[in-house]
Amino acid sequence: xxxxxxxxxxxxxxxxxxxxxxxxxxxxxxxxxxxxxxxxxxxxxxxxxxxxxxxxxxxxxxxxxxxxxxxxxxxxxxxxxxxxxxxxxxxxxxxxxxxxxxxxxxxxxxxxxxxxxxxxxxxxxxxxxxxxxxxxxxxxxxxxxxxxxxxxxxxxxxxxxxxxxxxxxxxxxxxxxxxxxxxxxxxxxxxxxxxxxxxxxxxxxxxxxxxxxxxxxxxxxxxxxxxxxxxxxxxxxxxxxxxxxxxxxxxxxxxxxxxxxxxxxxxxxxxx
Numbered sequence: 001x002x003x004x005x006x007x008x009x010x011x012x013x014x015x016x017x018x019x020x021x022x023x024x025x026x027x028x029x030x031x032x033x034x035x036x037x038x039x040x041x042x043x044x045x046x047x048x049x050x051x052x053x054x055x056x057x058x059x060x061x062x063x064x065x066x067x068x069x070x071x072x073x074x075x076x077x078x079x080x081x082x083x084x085x086x087x088x089x090x091x092x093x094x095x096x097x098x099x100x101x102x103x104x105x106x107x108x109x110x111x112x113x114x115x116x117x118x119x120x121x122x123x124x125x126x127x128x129x130x131x132x133x134x135x136x137x138x139x140x141x142x143x144x145x146x147x148x149x150x151x152x153x154x155x156x157x158x159x160x161x162x163x164x165x166x167x168x169x170x171x172x173x174x175x176x177x178x179x180x181x182x183x184x185x186x187x188x189x190x191x192x193x194x195x196x197x198x199x200x201x202x203x204x205x206x207x208x209x210x211x212x213x214x215x216x217x218x219x220x221x222x223x224x225x226x227x228x229x230x231x232x233x234x235x236x237x238x239x240x241x242x243x244x245x246x247x248x249x250x251x252x253x254x255x256x257x258x259x260x261x262x263x264x265x266x267x268x269x270x271x272x
Contacts, residue, residue, distance in 0.1 A: 015117045022110035025103045061090040085109045118243035152260045172244045175256035176232040217262030228255020
């Protein structure tokens, strides 16, 4: 997709507007959930409170329609119509079910549009340096991980392929899955070595307890793995609206490959 006519500032500004709209829709949905919870307990909100919710929904619809039309004009010549946000009719009444459905659709379209903008914003040709890094990671997976850990290698190959095709979010989530699985195995090992009594006193190992195991597994490149783990666990695994840059994706891929190789070497110490 050609984004040469877009400035980074314009794309980022559009992204911020969609993110703010998504938050407003989610906040309104939380209010409806609160109303339902209070109703189950025999409590009610004041009619003024419900009126403010109705007004916010109307304002949200107006802002959504305006942003939707501007996004269609802005991106319509660059991407297919199917991936552009769709105008959603305002609920014909203040019926709770209709309002909830409307807000859920707005939230869904907002998330879809944020993913589209992210892909457009970060669609770039790989530099020669990044191509070399990617080739090196592909070779590592093919030669040193796939023969011993084929399931891990399968996810890593898909993650690398997704990166090559500019699907950065998919790439990060696949790499993160490999990291999460091995991370869980490291935690289990730490618990096992502590013994029953200490494991009962402290349910989960602390971060500093795990660093030595990562250093043993990976060696001098352990900081790259730790950086990838922190990036995934602190940002991409649970923060709504977080989308990776190409550099963050490469950090995740490098960390996942290094961690998988270290884990392979630990479980197959006689293997190269």
